[in-house]
Amino acid sequence: MRRICKGCGYEIPPESDFCYQCGAWATDSFILNDEGTYIISNTCFNCGKEMPQGAEYCPHCGAHSSDSRIDVGSPAFGRKFTSKHIIALILAIVPGFFNVFGLGQLVLKRWSKAFIFLTMTVILYYLAPSFLMYNNSTIFLILIQVILFAYSLFDIYGAILRGEV
Numbered sequence: 001m002r003r004i005c006k007g008c009g010y011e012i013p014p015e016s017d018f019c020y021q022c023g024a025w026a027t028d029s030f031i032l033n034d035e036g037t038y039i040i041s042n043t044c045f046n047c048g049k050e051m052p053q054g055a056e057y058c059p060h061c062g063a064h065s066s067d068s069r070i071d072v073g074s075p076a077f078g079r080k081f082t083s084k085h086i087i088a089l090i091l092a093i094v095p096g097f098f099n100v101f102g103l104g105q106l107v108l109k110r111w112s113k114a115f116i117f118l119t120m121t122v123i124l125y126y127l128a129p130s131f132l133m134y135n136n137s138t139i140f141l142i143l144i145q146v147i148l149f150a151y152s153l154f155d156i157y158g159a160i161l162r163g164e165v
Contacts, residue, residue: 002032007162022161084108085160092156096149099124104156108165117152124148 003012007024017026049060057064084107092104102117128141159165 003029004032005029022158081160085165088156088160088165089153092153096152099145099149101148101152104152108156108159110155110159110165113155117148120148 003014003026004010005012005019005022005024005026006028007019007022010019010021012019012026012029018024019026019029049058051058051060088104088107090104091107092101095101095103099121101121102114105111105114105117124141124145
């Protein structure tokens with residue numbers, strides 16, 4: 001039996017307690033049966049609540065347990081990158097090297113995140129000259145820029161993997 005992450009659709013190694021791709025707990029994963037064609041879950045796909053192991057019907061909504069099996073080849077597994085996702089990633093990487101953050105979030109219509117990152121871009125441009133006057137603060141400014149760049153990139157990639165956009 002194999003475990004498949006509910007968050008991103010990747011296989012979780014047997015010895016791991018969480019998904020290496022998205023960080024979801026392994027206890028919340030689907031279990032692939034021996035034939036490799038169905039995923040058996042202890043979560044009801046009708047209501048989303050936990051079902052007892054081996055239950056024939058969901059105690060919360062009454063759905064049959066065979067309704068809690070899905071085909072591995074269904075679109076729920078394996079996120080496909082669209083051109084919109086690729087453009088968002090490119091706009092997170094290229095302008096990010098020049099300390100312009102939030103453009104990828106704009107493409108994905110994540111307005112609040114885009115506003116926060118663009119605000120941080122403006123603040124960095126105002127603070128950078130004052131930081132550069134002191135030799136000790138240059139490292140601090142570079143550290144802030146690298147952290148913002150990484151956080152912006154991982155935010156977009158994570159949203160794509162989780163299927164939020």
